[in-house]
Amino acid sequence: MKWFLNILDVWRNELVRVLKDEGVLVFFFIVPLLYPLLYAYLYNNEAVKEVPAITIDNCKTSLSREFLRNVDASADIKIIAHCADMQEAQELIREHKAYCLIYVPAEFQKNLLEGKQSVVELYSDMSGLLYYKAVLSSCTEVSLSMNQDIKSQRLVGATKEQAETFAYPIKYKYVPMFNTQSGFATFLIPAVLIMIIQQTLVLGIGMLMGDEEEKRRKGIAIDHLQDKKPLTILLGKTGVYMCVYAIVTAYLVCVIPHLFGLIHIWQWQEMIAFLFPYVLACIFFSIIISTFAKDRESFIVLFVFMSIPMLFMTGISWPSSSIPAVWKALSYAFPSTFGVNGFVRITEMGALLEDVRPELIGLWIQTAIFFIIAWILYRNEYKK
Amino acid sequence: MILSVAKRELFRLTSRPLYLFSMILAPLFAYIFFTTLMDEGLPNDLPIGVVDEDNTAVTRQLIRNLDAFQQSKIMEQYSNFAEARKAMQQGKIYAVYYIPQGTTQLALASKQPTISFYTSASFLIPASLEYRDMKMMSEYASGAITRSTLYAKGYTESQAMAMLQPIKMEMHAINNPSLNYSIYLSNSLLPAILSLLILQVTIFSIYSELKEETSKEWLAITNNDIYLAIFGKLLPQFMVWILMGFAYLVLLYGYLHFPLHSGLLPMVILMVTLVVVSQAFAVFLCGAVPSLRWALSLATLWGVLSIPISGFSFPKMAFPPALQGISYLFPMRYYFLIYVDQALNGRSFGYTWVYYALLCAFLLLPIVVMRRLKKFLLEYHYQI
Numbered sequence: 001m002k003w004f005l006n007i008l009d010v011w012r013n014e015l016v017r018v019l020k021d022e023g024v025l026v027f028f029f030i031v032p033l034l035y036p037l038l039y040a041y042l043y044n045n046e047a048v049k050e051v052p053a054i055t056i057d058n059c060k061t062s063l064s065r066e067f068l069r070n071v072d073a074s075a076d077i078k079i080i081a082h083c084a085d086m087q088e089a090q091e092l093i094r095e096h097k098a099y100c101l102i103y104v105p106a107e108f109q110k111n112l113l114e115g116k117q118s119v120v121e122l123y124s125d126m127s128g129l130l131y132y133k134a135v136l137s138s139c140t141e142v143s144l145s146m147n148q149d150i151k152s153q154r155l156v157g158a159t160k161e162q163a164e165t166f167a168y169p170i171k172y173k174y175v176p177m178f179n180t181q182s183g184f185a186t187f188l189i190p191a192v193l194i195m196i197i198q199q200t201l202v203l204g205i206g207m208l209m210g211d212e213e214e215k216r217r218k219g220i221a222i223d224h225l226q227d228k229k230p231l232t233i234l235l236g237k238t239g240v241y242m243c244v245y246a247i248v249t250a251y252l253v254c255v256i257p258h259l260f261g262l263i264h265i266w267q268w269q270e271m272i273a274f275l276f277p278y279v280l281a282c283i284f285f286s287i288i289i290s291t292f293a294k295d296r297e298s299f300i301v302l303f304v305f306m307s308i309p310m311l312f313m314t315g316i317s318w319p320s321s322s323i324p325a326v327w328k329a330l331s332y333a334f335p336s337t338f339g340v341n342g343f344v345r346i347t348e349m350g351a352l353l354e355d356v357r358p359e360l361i362g363l364w365i366q367t368a369i370f371f372i373i374a375w376i377l378y379r380n381e382y383k384k
Numbered sequence: 385m386i387l388s389v390a391k392r393e394l395f396r397l398t399s400r401p402l403y404l405f406s407m408i409l410a411p412l413f414a415y416i417f418f419t420t421l422m423d424e425g426l427p428n429d430l431p432i433g434v435v436d437e438d439n440t441a442v443t444r445q446l447i448r449n450l451d452a453f454q455q456s457k458i459m460e461q462y463s464n465f466a467e468a469r470k471a472m473q474q475g476k477i478y479a480v481y482y483i484p485q486g487t488t489q490l491a492l493a494s495k496q497p498t499i500s501f502y503t504s505a506s507f508l509i510p511a512s513l514e515y516r517d518m519k520m521m522s523e524y525a526s527g528a529i530t531r532s533t534l535y536a537k538g539y540t541e542s543q544a545m546a547m548l549q550p551i552k553m554e555m556h557a558i559n560n561p562s563l564n565y566s567i568y569l570s571n572s573l574l575p576a577i578l579s580l581l582i583l584q585v586t587i588f589s590i591y592s593e594l595k596e597e598t599s600k601e602w603l604a605i606t607n608n609d610i611y612l613a614i615f616g617k618l619l620p621q622f623m624v625w626i627l628m629g630f631a632y633l634v635l636l637y638g639y640l641h642f643p644l645h646s647g648l649l650p651m652v653i654l655m656v657t658l659v660v661v662s663q664a665f666a667v668f669l670c671g672a673v674p675s676l677r678w679a680l681s682l683a684t685l686w687g688v689l690s691i692p693i694s695g696f697s698f699p700k701m702a703f704p705p706a707l708q709g710i711s712y713l714f715p716m717r718y719y720f721l722i723y724v725d726q727a728l729n730g731r732s733f734g735y736t737w738v739y740y741a742l743l744c745a746f747l748l749l750p751i752v753v754m755r756r757l758k759k760f761l762l763e764y765h766y767q768i
Binding site for chain 2: 043175177179315319
């Protein structure tokens, strides 16, 4: 029983130390509380609507006007001006008043009436890919529906259905699954939430360890860490972080998606079975890194920038099938790689535990390896 | 006097590995990581699953054609849709192409069968690229059948195309025709990471003087002239940052040949401005929030938020109105806008000077807090 009471003693005193340390509280509570709110709010509109576009209509006929009117009516594009020539149009784009240009050539209607093909040219400012997507998809949609009418007119004597079958002997249907609106928040926020768990643990635990280093240098003893076995200290501290992050993780996984209407179709058993090893792996990972801390703050300078490469290593943005082998190998050193991939599939795609088995095994292996390394490092750190 | 402060600072910078890491290794790592990660420009061979219930010569050809698209690769064929969905949930594929039984037969009998395709936009980039390929493939599938009917009826190729697609879209992506993701992400992520590190290191280096109780000695060199003291301290850091900034410019525009329609000089000026503004903003934060911990946390928040707020992936026009205003408080926002105008689009300086003026306003910020900072550096005693 003695060893258990010792662990409990470390746990109790460490918890008090965490709660009294303003700097650590920032990372353990304030950042996980506020940062996701800010991020999710920023992306809350999910997609860009009504991208300002301009037109040059050299045709000026009923058909060209119909085309442009339909484009304007689509959700993604808003036509803000009709320009007389290219110069005027370029000027509006240079001034960031518009991001896309739709150019209808003079022979647009004439070609269509003569049974020829008419080409509409689209130009998009490439300062953001979403502008490109908006103008291309809305204009394509409009052209496809106008094409249907034109085709049925061209097949003299055919009904609309016959014309349709002639033009499309095989029809096709697109079904977006899971993130059905291709929403930006739905795509990015789950990954950010999981990333926040790992990064704030590293920063908070790094600060606690740096604090111990600073005190040691000044000869200030931390009573409850004296005369304890390294393993006792390791387990006691892990218990503290686990308790804190049970609350933090519950907030990130339950409250944030609920507040912002993000998809969360997980079952709680699956979620706990997956996130338990994730948080545990993150804790041991952080403990390992924290042993390099020399003072309270240096970790903020050393580690925060890594969040961005780490987020990309998970494959949530740039697909993992295209990540070079070196970076892929490195990515397995971070719990976030398995964590983000598994979590996104469980929470948004309804994956079961068996579907995320590789990630789950990865997390448990990391937990085991990181635990052993952490223990060895603590034996050096806390040798009597 | 400035020189002796600078010499002293140079000694301080070389005495701690933290500075070597965060000023040189960290930016270099980020440069190499992101440019090699997205080396392909667009991800190639993204895994697609196929369910071919029809399994005829026609459908097999269709699948081979889809596989031949550059962005898509048929990963596996599944015997039914449930299996394919499972593979999606297991993260093996991003999309499913589904051909139901009887497709060929119905098409030959002009009974218009429907094929369908599914994407999982929880992984936004691969899903949208595969969507594009699968849609094009489906258009071709119909087109091929109709075209042969039309040829049989004596249509020429251009007449047939006009019949198939009366109105056609032609897309021009201004200055990034290949939709290269690296051009679009590296150009904004890397300066943002550099700026984040500048903010953090500047604050850390100023406040470490307090922690090590050397701030009085530092100010004494300039006879307690805070301006000279800060200037001398930040000068060697400035040199290092400029070096790292130039390394970035050489890598992106010299080695990778990313669009540089403005010539190099405007980007050099922009980089120097970003470095100085980041340093000035850090000094301002030091004075405004006289606590290492809080100043550093605030700088970190600013630096990390710069990435979404500068609006290169999710455009500013789609932010909630409250956050659109906040974007003016982030130097990176201006960097991004100037980069777009200059390097990407080669617009004349007349469109850009307002952003420069606003950026330069950041340079005046430290003046507001200099006296406060001086008092703090001279009187504060650091306590754990």
